[in-house]
Amino acid sequence: MEFVNVTINDKLLSVPKGITILAAAVSGGIRIPTLCTIKMLNPRANCGICVVEVEGGRTYKPACVTRVSEGMVVRTDTPALRKSRKTTLELLLSRHAVDCHHCLRIGSSKCEDLDPKFCEMCFFCDCVRDGFCELQTLAREYKVDALPYEMEPYKYEIDSSTGSIVRNPNKCIKCRRCSDICNSVQTVHALNVINRGSEIMVTTEGQKRHADSSCVQCGRCVQSCPTGALFFKEHIDALLYNTHNYDITTIAQISSGVLEELSTLFKFGSSELDIRIVAAGLRKIGVDYVLTDDFASAKAINAAASALADKIKRDKKSPIIITDSYAAAKFMKHNFADFSELLLNYASPQQEFGKYAKTVFAAEKQLVTKNIRTISIVSDNENAAEAVENGSVDFVVNARELYRIFLRTGVNPKRIHPSELDSFGSIENSYVQFGKLFAPVTWEVGNNTEKLDLYIGNTNVKAAVAKNLGQVRELLTEVKNGISPYNVVRINA
Ligand code: SF4
Numbered sequence: 001m002e003f004v005n006v007t008i009n010d011k012l013l014s015v016p017k018g019i020t021i022l023a024a025a026v027s028g029g030i031r032i033p034t035l036c037t038i039k040m041l042n043p044r045a046n047c048g049i050c051v052v053e054v055e056g057g058r059t060y061k062p063a064c065v066t067r068v069s070e071g072m073v074v075r076t077d078t079p080a081l082r083k084s085r086k087t088t089l090e091l092l093l094s095r096h097a098v099d100c101h102h103c104l105r106i107g108s109s110k111c112e113d114l115d116p117k118f119c120e121m122c123f124f125c126d127c128v129r130d131g132f133c134e135l136q137t138l139a140r141e142y143k144v145d146a147l148p149y150e151m152e153p154y155k156y157e158i159d160s161s162t163g164s165i166v167r168n169p170n171k172c173i174k175c176r177r178c179s180d181i182c183n184s185v186q187t188v189h190a191l192n193v194i195n196r197g198s199e200i201m202v203t204t205e206g207q208k209r210h211a212d213s214s215c216v217q218c219g220r221c222v223q224s225c226p227t228g229a230l231f232f233k234e235h236i237d238a239l240l241y242n243t244h245n246y247d248i249t250t251i252a253q254i255s256s257g258v259l260e261e262l263s264t265l266f267k268f269g270s271s272e273l274d275i276r277i278v279a280a281g282l283r284k285i286g287v288d289y290v291l292t293d294d295f296a297s298a299k300a301i302n303a304a305a306s307a308l309a310d311k312i313k314r315d316k317k318s319p320i321i322i323t324d325s326y327a328a329a330k331f332m333k334h335n336f337a338d339f340s341e342l343l344l345n346y347a348s349p350q351q352e353f354g355k356y357a358k359t360v361f362a363a364e365k366q367l368v369t370k371n372i373r374t375i376s377i378v379s380d381n382e383n384a385a386e387a388v389e390n391g392s393v394d395f396v397v398n399a400r401e402l403y404r405i406f407l408r409t410g411v412n413p414k415r416i417h418p419s420e421l422d423s424f425g426s427i428e429n430s431y432v433q434f435g436k437l438f439a440p441v442t443w444e445v446g447n448n449t450e451k452l453d454l455y456i457g458n459t460n461v462k463a464a465v466a467k468n469l470g471q472v473r474e475l476l477t478e479v480k481n482g483i484s485p486y487n488v489v490r491i492n493a
């Protein structure tokens with residue numbers, strides 16, 4: 001690989017030829033603010049925040065798309081650049097619905113007066129991203145405390161038609177992260193960019209309601225949105241009503257995947273938040289039983305493993321497509337409807353939890369089923385979509401929502417003692433021979449499917465595990481074309 005020398009903020013760096021200034025800066029530990037770039041996807045320079053000065057250049061250059069060259073000298077944080085970024089932020093904010101704490105203060109106070117802690121607890125703001133919005137963070141950093149431009153009126157309706165994903169175009173800054181994820185990675189093409197100039201908009205094809213679009217509710221666009229333009233529907237009031245009601249028994253299951261995000265939100269540094277502290281916090285707000293997802297996951301996998309072993313023995317059709325992902329199954333139904341005979345759709349840990357809590361556990365504890373409310377605390381949105389669709393649990397809460405619930409109810413995980421979790425019992429793991437086939441999958445950009453070579457009984461099984469919907473499309477297209485080398489294909493969204 002060929003390297004070039006560049007100087008960024010007086011720091012001499014040797015970096016691979018052809019990378020962007022942004023990538024070079026990151027490799028040298030130099031921060032350049034960004035709003036539209038997503039790691040691993042081709043940058044498009046939509047937001048204008050990452051501008052830098054390149055010696056000899058007549059204009060500022062967007063660091064996310066400008067390639068380094070030998071001897072290049074770059075400055076990333078001069079007073080002129082800060083002014084330019086501030087103007088960009090003022091323009092973005094003047095076209096952005098004003099209902100976070102920072103926005104409320106614009107024009108009447110200085111943003112350094114804001115105590116971020118108070119801001120995060122604010123009851124006046126109704127933006128779910130208040131306190132962790134990338135636009136708000138930059139507005140604070142660049143001291144945008146008055147807007148010289150006229151505010152645009154809110155002109156778009158909020159779309160909550162899916163019951164899980166909410167779209168508020170009034171808060172959209174047109175960064176296009178969502179449409180890039182939906183189109184380039186997930187290959188769903190539910191989101192498009194329409195119009196030009198000040199009328200530009202990111203919306204569904206034909207501007208349909210989200211529920212009527214081709215969206216499969218994987219939730220990946222929501223995770224990428226830097227503002228409150230896309231978010232998961234919250235149920236804070238309804239949830240607290242139930243936990244505070246003595247006639248209702250609430251049972252919560254915490255998925256271990258949520259702990260890392262919660263640790264970051266509560267600023268636990270590198271040490272991960274102890275699940276027993278989260279359990280103590282949940283008990284403080286009135287949740288009656290708190291469990292890990294170990295039992296439900298093992299139960300779900302045991303059932304899936306035995307169904308798969310059976311299908312391999314009985315069924316001559318190949319490959320067998322397996323999934324517990326609501327969004328992946330929906331994607332397959334939309335795009336590869338002919339494959340329904342190949343599909344083994346097994347219950348997710350959330351479904352197993354909801355069912356077990358209201359049947360076996362309810363009987364053991366002599367609880368009245370109709371008075372039980374189940375709460376699934378997870379990091380993936382497709383769980384919320386699944387619950388809306390088939391009622392697997394009563395509430396799905398993600399890390400951010402739990403964070404907001406704890407702030408509002410005064411639960412400080414740094415000040416409470418851990419409390420032991422409840423249990424549904426222990427369960428034997430009977431799926432060792434399936435190796436990583438049923439292991440939790442982390443979604444990622446790219447096309448590296450996981451390949452597995454297994455022995456199930458005496459049968460050699462070649463399997464592939466997809467980590468995003470683009471990979472699902474690729475694997476299922478191979479099946480369609482009769483060239484799939486796999487006996488089992490696991491699809492995830
Ligand atoms: S939820 Fe998934 S399929 Fe739906 S718009 Fe977002 S990225 Fe696309």
Ligand code: SF4
Pocket residue numbers: 171172173174175176177178179202224225226227229230
């Ligand atoms: S909805 Fe969010 S991610 Fe999509 S373009 Fe708007 S601000 Fe960006």
Ligand code: FES
Pocket residue numbers: 033034035036037043044045046047048049050051062063064065
């Ligand atoms: S990050 Fe470069 S223009 Fe948005």
